[in-house]
Amino acid sequence: MTQRDRILRCACELYVADGLKGLSMRRVARRLGVTAPALYRHFEDRNDLVFELIGEAFDVLARYLYRALEGETPRERLRLAGDAYLRFALEDPEYYELLFVSPAQLGAHAIPEEICVRGDALHQFMTDRIRECMNAGILKADDAQSVALTLWALSHGLVSLYVGGKLRVERPVFEAMYRGSFRRLFDGLEAPAVAAADVVADVNNVSSATAAGD
Amino acid sequence: MTQRDRILRCACELYVADGLKGLSMRRVARRLGVTAPALYRHFEDRNDLVFELIGEAFDVLARYLYRALEGETPRERLRLAGDAYLRFALEDPEYYELLFVSPAQLGAHAIPEEICVRGDALHQFMTDRIRECMNAGILKADDAQSVALTLWALSHGLVSLYVGGKLRVERPVFEAMYRGSFRRLFDGLEAPAVAAADVVADVNNVSSATAAGD
């Protein structure tokens, strides 16, 4: 294990224990029995170090998500992916927060490209889950990437409201809310009246009503 | 204008200019031609000051939202509220970020109650918009509060991914995504096949098909 790795591990421990505020170069150094400037041999900046941590957080999330591939069907895999996201957020809330630290928060201009691409990879993963559900006829045909974004946004929105303390509810209640919100997204909110009319019209016109006659 | 207000205004300017990092007690003091400890006559803490700023951010958002009440119909008011949220986030992104600073980020244990209730008020506002749409038959009957949460989460998720730079798209593209996501939430994602069957069955059974015969 290289010194760089040791620094990273130690930084991670400090971060998990005391948040970004508790992660100081000097504290890391002291813990490693070394003086602060030594760290600059391995990292450009404190931000550089933090960015590396963020990268790790993405990796951890990726590991959670990839387990969803064990599902047998596209629907199962999509469901598992949603569960995995929730589990990651609830089991590793500090890591989860790390995913969404804004550059401004770090006094940085932007998140480095190298990290953004990891986010893209996750987006891609979800897009794939969506697309295979569309191909299987489980989801409406649509732009898979946009649908994936909608899903991701809903997940992230819910979780970030929860971990940010904006939802004053207990964890099991929140989990129920999470699932309920997804149920709603899949079912749609719109009142059936007008939708039914459209559907019936469709059925009458195209007469592709496989199950309508029974 | 009291000195407390001057401090607040100055802090706000510094925050908008340079983020939370740029907001230091000494800088605020210097700008006001005063020494740092003087600020502690008006605020307990730096955090106390920041919390006050967060409170202001909630007020600004509230002002955006309340204008949605000028809409003529429940549907219009709901639409305007969604727009208002988006406009707030895009026009005042710094304020927007302020809404969601986590206590950990400030080294604080929790966000003070006094601020949480402002968040509750917004949630209540959205719940009311939802409920009146349900009463008008525009939305499915459901738990209005949960639906409001789903909407809020989707909004927040999308916006926070965008302002966090996770979505590498231009603003107009993002606005289209935002609207598209909502369209999707209202319409539902589920493939129509099975839904259509249910609906048709319903129509046949209950024969409350107002527009089905045409």
Next chain:
DNA sequence: GTCATAGGTTAACAGTGTAAACACCCTCCT
């Protein structure tokens, strides 16, 4: 006139990120 209070001051403590200059050790090349 005295006294409390609101609002400021200076000085100090403990901590921060980071840069410059210097020192050591290990490896590789001549």
Next chain:
DNA sequence: AGGAGGGTGTTTACACTGTTAACCTATGAC
């Protein structure tokens, strides 16, 4: 063998940070 160079540490220093304690006024009330 000996010197060059790179990797890794050190000390020292600078310019910041939040926050406290002690002290100093001006103002208004009784």
